[in-house]
Amino acid sequence: MKIPFLDRTEAPPGEPADRESRFLRSDPMFVEQFKSLSSRFEYRIDTLQCKVVAVTSAVAGEGKTVSAVNLATNLASSGRKKVLLVDVDLRKCDLAKRVGIAPVPGLTEHLAGSVAIKEIVRNSVTRGLWIVPGGMRISAPWELLSGERFRDFLKEARDRFDLVLLDTPPVIPVSDTLALRDLVDGFILVYRLGFTPHPMFKKAMEDTGEKKLLGVVLNAVEPQSEQYYQRYYGKYYKAPEKK
Amino acid sequence: MALERVRQESEQPSGRRADRIPIRAGIERIAATQESASLPSDGKQPGGVLPASASSPTGGMGELRRMKAQLKSSEVEIASLKREKQTIAQNVAAVEQKIERAPKREQEMISLIRDYENQKKSYDDLLKKKLEADVSQNLEKRQKGTQFQILDPANLPQESFKPDRKKAMLIALLLSLAFGFGGSIFLETMDLTLRDVSDFKHLYKVQILGTIPAVQGLESRRERALRRAAVIGGLVTFTVALSAFLIVYHVKIRTILNF
Numbered sequence: 001m002k003i004p005f006l007d008r009t010e011a012p013p014g015e016p017a018d019r020e021s022r023f024l025r026s027d028p029m030f031v032e033q034f035k036s037l038s039s040r041f042e043y044r045i046d047t048l049q050c051k052v053v054a055v056t057s058a059v060a061g062e063g064k065t066v067s068a069v070n071l072a073t074n075l076a077s078s079g080r081k082k083v084l085l086v087d088v089d090l091r092k093c094d095l096a097k098r099v100g101i102a103p104v105p106g107l108t109e110h111l112a113g114s115v116a117i118k119e120i121v122r123n124s125v126t127r128g129l130w131i132v133p134g135g136m137r138i139s140a141p142w143e144l145l146s147g148e149r150f151r152d153f154l155k156e157a158r159d160r161f162d163l164v165l166l167d168t169p170p171v172i173p174v175s176d177t178l179a180l181r182d183l184v185d186g187f188i189l190v191y192r193l194g195f196t197p198h199p200m201f202k203k204a205m206e207d208t209g210e211k212k213l214l215g216v217v218l219n220a221v222e223p224q225s226e227q228y229y230q231r232y233y234g235k236y237y238k239a240p241e242k243k
Numbered sequence: 244m245a246l247e248r249v250r251q252e253s254e255q256p257s258g259r260r261a262d263r264i265p266i267r268a269g270i271e272r273i274a275a276t277q278e279s280a281s282l283p284s285d286g287k288q289p290g291g292v293l294p295a296s297a298s299s300p301t302g303g304m305g306e307l308r309r310m311k312a313q314l315k316s317s318e319v320e321i322a323s324l325k326r327e328k329q330t331i332a333q334n335v336a337a338v339e340q341k342i343e344r345a346p347k348r349e350q351e352m353i354s355l356i357r358d359y360e361n362q363k364k365s366y367d368d369l370l371k372k373k374l375e376a377d378v379s380q381n382l383e384k385r386q387k388g389t390q391f392q393i394l395d396p397a398n399l400p401q402e403s404f405k406p407d408r409k410k411a412m413l414i415a416l417l418l419s420l421a422f423g424f425g426g427s428i429f430l431e432t433m434d435l436t437l438r439d440v441s442d443f444k445h446l447y448k449v450q451i452l453g454t455i456p457a458v459q460g461l462e463s464r465r466e467r468a469l470r471r472a473a474v475i476g477g478l479v480t481f482t483v484a485l486s487a488f489l490i491v492y493h494v495k496i497r498t499i500l501n502f
Contacts, residue, residue, distance in 0.1 A: 030456055037453025044452065063455060188452065191443065197435035198446060205449070215452035218440055223456045 029223070037067075037217060038074035041188070042081070044214050050185035051158050053214065054088070054166040056177050058204035062192040063219035065095060068167040071188075076129035081162035084121065086132040088180070089169045090141035093134025099124070106135025110153065111144040117156060130161070146179040154183055171204040178207060186214040193220050409491050416484045423477065 045053060055068040072085040086107060087095035096103035101122050105115040122131045144150060157164045166184065168177045187208045191201050205213060437443050440454060457463055489496065 033454060033456055037455070040452045044450075067455065189449075191437075193440075193443070194436050194438050198437050198443075199435060202447075205447075210449075213449065215450040216443075216447070217452050217455065218443060219455045220457040221440060221454040222438075 034070040034074055038071055038078070041071060041215070042075060042078075045163065045186070048186065048214070050214065051162065052154055052164045052166065052184045053186045053188060054168045054177065054180055054184045055188045055190065056168045056204070056208065057170050057190040057192075058172050058196050058200040060170045060173065062170070062190045062196060063217070064170070064190050065089075065098060065167050067188070067190050067217050067219070068165050069095070069099060072129055072163075072165045073126050075163060076124075076126050079128060082128050082130070082160075084130045084132065084157050084161040084164045086157070086164060086166050087134035088145065088166045088176070090134050090138050090144065090176070091169060091174065093137050095131070095167055096133035099131060101131060101133060103133045104135050106133035107153075108135030108138055108141075108144065110135070111147065111149045113149065117153060141176055142179055145176055151183060171207050172200055181209060181212070184212070186212050188214055188217060190217045190219055193218060193222075195220065412484075412487060412491060416488050419480070419484060423481070 045051075055064050055071070057064050068085060072083045075081050076083040085095070087093060088107065089095070090108050093103055093106065093108070096106065101124075105120050107120060109115045110117055110120045120132050120135070122133065124131050138144070154164065166180065168180060171177050189201070189205060189208065437446070440451070443451070
């Protein structure tokens with residue numbers, strides 16, 4: 001599934017403008033839900049003074065990357081925060097592919113010591129949003145993520161950006177995210193309704209620690225009937241008419 | 244015709260009788276000669292008129308004896324012929340009697356022939372009937388296993404004995420309900436995923452930052468339509484089954500409700 005940039009009107013170079021992406025970008029209800037999510041999240045991190053937040057989930061396929069990209073985009077587009085979105089899922093490294101930037105050099109190369117930090121931080125089309133791709137895929141990122149270079153990377157990112165969002169691997173299958181437990185200020189857990197057994201979510205919540213859990217994002221919520229939205233939100237969710 | 248033939252035979256002299264006429268004439272001539280020789284009264288010599296042979300005394304005696312013998316045999320023959328004649332006459336009488344009785348016999352013959360023909364016709368009829376009876380008997384023997392006589396005709400049943408449709412429908416209804424509800428409960432028990440925000444809020448006291456609506460892609464739309472069709476199909480099936488049950492058992496249900 002292609003991750004849409006909500007404020008981009010054109011598909012990134014090399015990304016096919018498939019029907020699903022166009023639908024997500026043009027669905028006003030989807031955009032409004034993420035704006036609402038961003039507002040709550042911003043209020044939460046401002047209250048708790050959090051600058052480094054990891055977006056994770058119990059298992060794969062729950063919507064971590066979608067949530068992270070849209071949160072970062074919405075927060076950056078507000079103009080109040082400089083946001084850095086980092087792909088920490090070094091086993092897959094598909095954030096760059098989703099947003100349409102070159103995957104290398106990325107975080108893997110920087111942690112390996114081959115490139116400097118300024119070479120992996122990329123500008124995006126959204127003002128106030130910078131992206132660090134994952135780089136080359138590796139099978140055992142635990143040492144890199146628990147190493148000193150990653151701490152230095154996060155320290156520098158914390159100093160230069162208002163918010164650092166980490167797109168992390170799932171908690172249950174791999175232990176990479178647990179290596180970040182002491183390095184981040186908080187977690188956002190994404191739970192996909194009707195997909196993940198709730199005992200696994202409970203275990204993920206226990207692994208990340210409830211004290212650092214900023215909140216939960218519920219994905220794949222069945223919308224109310226179209227008549228419901230048409231009745232209560234219809235005039236607000238109408239897309240502008242094309243001239 | 245027989246009568247005519249007998250008459251002709253009686254009137255016509257036979258060859259034997261004709262042959263005997265000269266003999267009879269000779270005998271009569273000899274007798275006349277003897278009578279003339281014994282007559283002396285008339286003064287004439289018998290020898291004067293007698294033949295030469297008879298004029299001799301020895302020759303005349305032999306001739307006489309011979310003639311007597313011949314006469315005797317002729318008399319015997321005559322007696323025999325008389326007897327024969329008498330016999331023939333008796334035969335003729337018998338034949339004539341038979342001839343007289345011939346029309347009666349003919350009538351009797353005609354009657355007998357008619358009776359014979361009637362009897363023969365009757366015999367033929369009886370024989371024909373016997374043959375037909377034999378044929379019928381053989382046919383009956385051959386068709387003995389296939390011919391039945393319906394003593395008590397069977398009545399058509401008012402309801403089918405097997406399968407019992409009412410029972411089958413009741414069992415099907417109960418089974419469908421059991422499978423439907425049981426399967427739903429089983430699947431719901433086995434499904435540990437949360438379907439709704441309220442479920443999540445019920446289980447976890449964690450702040451929900453936001454919700455992301457389900458992507459209405461083609462697959463999700465198809466899944467949603469399938470789920471909706473399953474629900475509608477289940478409701479329709481249940482309604483139809485319940486209606487059929489009520490239609491079948493409405494009498495019993497009404498009776499139970501009346502009590």
